[in-house]
Amino acid sequence: MSRQYDVIVVGAGNGGLAAGGITSKNGLSTLVLERHNIPGGSATSFRRGRFEFETSLHELAEVGPNPFEGTVRQLFDELGAKDVEWHFEENAFRVVLPGEGGFDATLPTGEEAFADEMERQVPGCRESVKAVFDLGRHAIEAIGYLSKGAPDPAVLQSEYADFMRIASHTTKEVLDALHMPKRAQDILVTYWCYLGAPADQLDFLYYALMLILYVQLRPAMPKMRSHEMSLALEKAIHEHGGEIWYNSEVERILVKDGKAYGVVVDGKEIYAEHIICNSHMGNALSRLLPAEEIPEKMLKLANARDIALSFVTVYLGMNRSAEELGIHDYSNFVIPCADSREQYNRCCSIEDSGYAIMNCLNTVIPESSPEGTCTLFFTTMYYGDVWKDVKPEEYKKLKIKIAGEIIENCEKALGITLKPYIEEIVIAAPPTFARYLMTPRGTPYGYQFDMWDSMMMRTMNVEAEEPIKHLRFCGACGERGDGYSSAYISGMNTGLRTVRDAKEGK
Amino acid sequence: MSKSYNIDVLDPLRFMARMEERQKRIEEAPAKEISSEYAVNKLAYALHPQKQFVRIQKVMERDADCKSFVLVPDAEKGTETLAYFSAGQYLTVFLDIEGMKLTRAYSISSSPKEALEGRYMLTVKYVQDGLASRYILDNWKEGDSVEVSAPEGFFEYNSLRDAETVVGVAGGSGITPFLSMAQAICDGDEEFNLILLYGSREAEHILFKEEFDSIMAKTDKVKVIHVLSHEEREGYEHGFVTADLIRKYAPETPYSVFLCGPQQMYTFVDKELEKLSLEKKYIRHELFGEMHNPKAQEDYPGGAPDTIRITVTVRDETRTVTGPANDSVLQILEKNGIRVPSRCRSGECGWCHSRLISGKVYIPKEIDGRRMADLKYGYIHPCAAFGLSDLEIEVPAAK
Numbered sequence: 086m087s088r089q090y091d092v093i094v095v096g097a098g099n100g101g102l103a104a105g106g107i108t109s110k111n112g113l114s115t116l117v118l119e120r121h122n123i124p125g126g127s128a129t130s131f132r133r134g135r136f137e138f139e140t141s142l143h144e145l146a147e148v149g150p151n152p153f154e155g156t157v158r159q160l161f162d163e164l165g166a167k168d169v170e171w172h173f174e175e176n177a178f179r180v181v182l183p184g185e186g187g188f189d190a191t192l193p194t195g196e197e198a199f200a201d202e203m204e205r206q207v208p209g210c211r212e213s214v215k216a217v218f219d220l221g222r223h224a225i226e227a228i229g230y231l232s233k234g235a236p237d238p239a240v241l242q243s244e245y246a247d248f249m250r251i252a253s254h255t256t257k258e259v260l261d262a263l264h265m266p267k268r269a270q271d272i273l274v275t276y277w278c279y280l281g282a283p284a285d286q287l288d289f290l291y292y293a294l295m296l297i298l299y300v301q302l303r304p305a306m307p308k309m310r311s312h313e314m315s316l317a318l319e320k321a322i323h324e325h326g327g328e329i330w331y332n333s334e335v336e337r338i339l340v341k342d343g344k345a346y347g348v349v350v351d352g353k354e355i356y357a358e359h360i361i362c363n364s365h366m367g368n369a370l371s372r373l374l375p376a377e378e379i380p381e382k383m384l385k386l387a388n389a390r391d392i393a394l395s396f397v398t399v400y401l402g403m404n405r406s407a408e409e410l411g412i413h414d415y416s417n418f419v420i421p422c423a424d425s426r427e428q429y430n431r432c433c434s435i436e437d438s439g440y441a442i443m444n445c446l447n448t449v450i451p452e453s454s455p456e457g458t459c460t461l462f463f464t465t466m467y468y469g470d471v472w473k474d475v476k477p478e479e480y481k482k483l484k485i486k487i488a489g490e491i492i493e494n495c496e497k498a499l500g501i502t503l504k505p506y507i508e509e510i511v512i513a514a515p516p517t518f519a520r521y522l523m524t525p526r527g528t529p530y531g532y533q534f535d536m537w538d539s540m541m542m543r544t545m546n547v548e549a550e551e552p553i554k555h556l557r558f559c560g561a562c563g564e565r566g567d568g569y570s571s572a573y574i575s576g577m578n579t580g581l582r583t584v585r586d587a588k589e590g591k
Numbered sequence: 592m593s594k595s596y597n598i599d600v601l602d603p604l605r606f607m608a609r610m611e612e613r614q615k616r617i618e619e620a621p622a623k624e625i626s627s628e629y630a631v632n633k634l635a636y637a638l639h640p641q642k643q644f645v646r647i648q649k650v651m652e653r654d655a656d657c658k659s660f661v662l663v664p665d666a667e668k669g670t671e672t673l674a675y676f677s678a679g680q681y682l683t684v685f686l687d688i689e690g691m692k693l694t695r696a697y698s699i700s701s702s703p704k705e706a707l708e709g710r711y712m713l714t715v716k717y718v719q720d721g722l723a724s725r726y727i728l729d730n731w732k733e734g735d736s737v738e739v740s741a742p743e744g745f746f747e748y749n750s751l752r753d754a755e756t757v758v759g760v761a762g763g764s765g766i767t768p769f770l771s772m773a774q775a776i777c778d779g780d781e782e783f784n785l786i787l788l789y790g791s792r793e794a795e796h797i798l799f800k801e802e803f804d805s806i807m808a809k810t811d812k813v814k815v816i817h818v819l820s821h822e823e824r825e826g827y828e829h830g831f832v833t834a835d836l837i838r839k840y841a842p843e844t845p846y847s848v849f850l851c852g853p854q855q856m857y858t859f860v861d862k863e864l865e866k867l868s869l870e871k872k873y874i875r876h877e878l879f880g881e882m883h884n885p886k887a888q889e890d891y892p893g894g895a896p897d898t899i900r901i902t903v904t905v906r907d908e909t910r911t912v913t914g915p916a917n918d919s920v921l922q923i924l925e926k927n928g929i930r931v932p933s934r935c936r937s938g939e940c941g942w943c944h945s946r947l948i949s950g951k952v953y954i955p956k957e958i959d960g961r962r963m964a965d966l967k968y969g970y971i972h973p974c975a976a977f978g979l980s981d982l983e984i985e986v987p988a989a990k
């Protein structure tokens with residue numbers, strides 16, 4: 086007879102690991118099922134020659150150097166996954182717009198230092214930059230109030246009117262209202278790509294929160310790449326009595342009369358009281374759930390949404406040190422034009438967009454590759470079905486062409502030479518992510534953020550939009566969207582809701 | 592408290608409007624089925640199918656101890672087309688020999704173009720006392736159905752990393768990936784110059800002589816120099832592949848060296864390469880497969896019992912098996928009929944990634960392809976680990 090669990094988690098990505106950690110820690114018998122042979126989903130690493138590459142983490146928010154604890158650190162501590170060794174960045178980012186009228190700005194962490202550098206770059210913007218942080222703090226307070234539940238509309242209107250403003254207006258609208266000069270706006274919104282929507286499509290609330298968390302708590306990187314965090318969470322699940330099965334793809338989620346009760350793996354049914362799905366919601370709707378059990382509202386919501394972006398990433402093992410190559414910053418954003426909407430538009434075609442992020446882990450963790458070497462990680466975005474016409478026989482050549490363009494764009498913009506020093510190279514593209522994450526079009530980002538489908542709008546509707554009983558979702562499709570910290574926290578929240586349901590016997 | 596900002600021009604009630612907008616958007620959206628047919632996902636699957644079922648269309652005897660097998664899709668078993676690959680990659684073949692669940696890696700010796708036409712060629716040479724190679728040579732015949740993996744491995748050319756000219760050093764069956772590369776160059780699917788130094792015992796043992804001759808007649812980008820260790824013959828080099836020999840044929844401009852052959856060849860040629868002081872990035876080795884006789888390694892700690900007991904859990908099943916300390920953990924499990932995920936069998940690919948719950952293993956440094964965090968959290972690659980005590984491990988199910 087098949088076994089019965091309290092909870093089955095479908096997928097051991099960041100969301101699934103956090104969810105399984107929470108449910109097992111709270112005494113629920115938990116089985117995590119993962120299709121791949123290692124945990125983490127996006128959060129892993131791979132080896133080539135004498136290098137070990139980070140697959141996807143640009144920088145982790147919400148850890149915080151002791152004693153400023155961010156939610157992610159609290160989660161890891163709470164689950165007993167305390168031994169991850171985090172390193173912190175000094176600078177938030179460097180952004181370079183080459184050419185006439187361009188800029189080259191390196192923004193430090195720490196609010197004052199950040200504001201000072203912004204003022205140096207664009208005289209007269211300091212006040213509006215400070216206002217962004219103040220609004221971010223106000224937002225954190227308001228979210229604290231909201232999370233107590235049953236908010237009083239009168240209190241919202243009187244005490245938290247600014248919160249309502251920033252939650253319902255775009256980043257651009259709020260920065261305009263703050264009279265921030267456009268050039269300062271362009272520099273300030275550099276991180277937009279981490280949420281995948283440009284400044285005129287992204288709510289200010291989420292952008293300000295992300296910025297303040299990076300600038301105040303500083304971005305963190307795990308010493309042994311993301312694989313360290315994934316294995317730490319996996320170990321925590323084992324220690325709390327949970328199980329993880331790898332190479333175990335869930336073929337179906339069993340639902341009857343509006344209630345989920347199990348899954349099918351390798352043709353075998355396994356039962357559970359609660360199912361948490363970390364697989365992309367699109368997979369659940371198209372393949373995992375029985376069509377006749379999908380409530381119309383879920384289908385409509387999915388059809389109203391766009392699938393988020395995907396990437397091309399290039400991993401280079403260099404036979405020179407970062408210093409020798411003249412690389413001093415961890416995050417280098419090379420942009421082809423100042424405006425984020427224009428940057429977005431350029432990423433809607435397969436032609437060279439000119440957009441690239443270059444990360445050099447050795448600037449944060451010098452010993453992350455052997456002495457005299459360094460690793461570089463490049464990212465560029467693709468929106469929509471840009472890769473749809475690529476044939477198998479063209480794939481390798483196309484990847485090499487695009488990687489070459491990305492590398493050259495960075496060489497030119499940053500005034501460095503890279504090509505002769507490439508010892509190892511790996512190029513990942515949307516099909517690579519489709520293969521490893523099994524997400525629609527290979528997106529690691531869930532669904533595209535939009536003003537009607539912003540973090541706040543999703544949060545307010547989480548429970549209403551999980552209409553199948555005993556089936557909950559977590560990960561990049563969740564209320565906080567993409568990003569490591571978002572996925573961890575969405576997994577934690579989903580885990581907590583499941584624990585609550587189990588206690589209440591729901 | 593005074594605020595540092597004033598955004599009163601923005602309407603707070605927009606918040607309610609946004610909530611309504613959300614409901615409206617959802618209501619107005621169609622309730623149509625969600626597609627799972629994305630072109631990008633299809634491309635991913637075409638490039639990396641989970642497995643491929645093929646039929647042996649033709650067997651070609653190369654010499655007494657070596658055969659080539661032409662494989663075509665086995666539509667009856669659900670494989671309609673063959674996955675495209677990059678010249679130099681290998682396939683893992685899945686074997687069931689009297690209950691033993693083995694895998695072995697074989698480089699694809701046909702061209703990428705032929706894969707599009709529905710054809711792979713593998714060439715298998717007998718290895719003394721070898722288990723799988725003997726079985727394949729004795730048993731595989733035309734019409735048989737075989738299961739293979741998707742193309743795997745990183746022994747391939749990349750113009751962003753490698754020099755324009757590659758000096759290939761091949762020994763024995765190590766010629767196979769180079770035949771694929773030479774054909775890909777000829778077909779215009781790869782763009783580099785290949786100067787191949789191919790070592791054989793005697794001229795009669797040379798594999799693919801005609802194939803290479805015909806490629807050289809078509810393109811001047813491929814050049815093959817035969818190096819005979821046991822025969823002196825006009826038009827052939829004699830001896831081994833030395834630094835001098837490489838110097839003789841390599842260009843003045845920077846060049847890459849790609850090596851594929853038995854471990855002894857690597858040991859010899861690597862020493863020779865030191866004399867050429869090439870940068871590390873210009874030297875690449877194909878894997879040589881499983882390490883045998885770990886006790887011969889200098890840093891082998893000793894103290895292992897002759898027989899190792901392994902308690903192994905796969906999903907919700909646990910078994911205890913035994914095997915000799917000289918066999919890798921992977922081999923012990925396979926010989927006991929346990930299917931373990933594996934591809935490279937050389938410690939590199941990570942397919943066999945497993946959790947060591949208790950016990951001690953020896954992992955030779957040169958084949959330790961684990962990630963850093965694997966060491967911290969007690970993970971091993973069973974193909975590159977040898978038991979030093981009884982072991983308890985958790986292995987992922989083989990797909």
Ligand SMILES: Cc1cc2nc3c(=O)[nH]c(=O)nc-3n(C[C@H](O)[C@H](O)[C@H](O)COP(=O)(O)OP(=O)(O)OC[C@H]3O[C@@H](n4cnc5c(N)ncnc54)[C@H](O)[C@@H]3O)c2cc1C
Nearest residue numbers: 696697698715716719720721722723724764767880883884
């Ligand atoms: C990427 C890759 C590509 C390859 N491509 C090709 C190819 O194109 N063509 C090809 O023919 N081969 C190729 N190989 C090699 C092939 O995969 C097999 O390794 C080969 O066929 C031998 O398998 P076997 O089962 O016959 O030998 P095994 O059973 O694995 O034994 C190998 C040898 O080890 C010895 N041995 C076993 N146990 C011990 C011990 N305890 N102490 C000392 N010695 C021991 C045996 O006597 C035997 O000589 C490739 C390997 C790799 C990794």
Ligand code: FES
Nearest residue numbers: 934936938941974
């Ligand atoms: S099979 Fe590749 S590492 Fe073990």
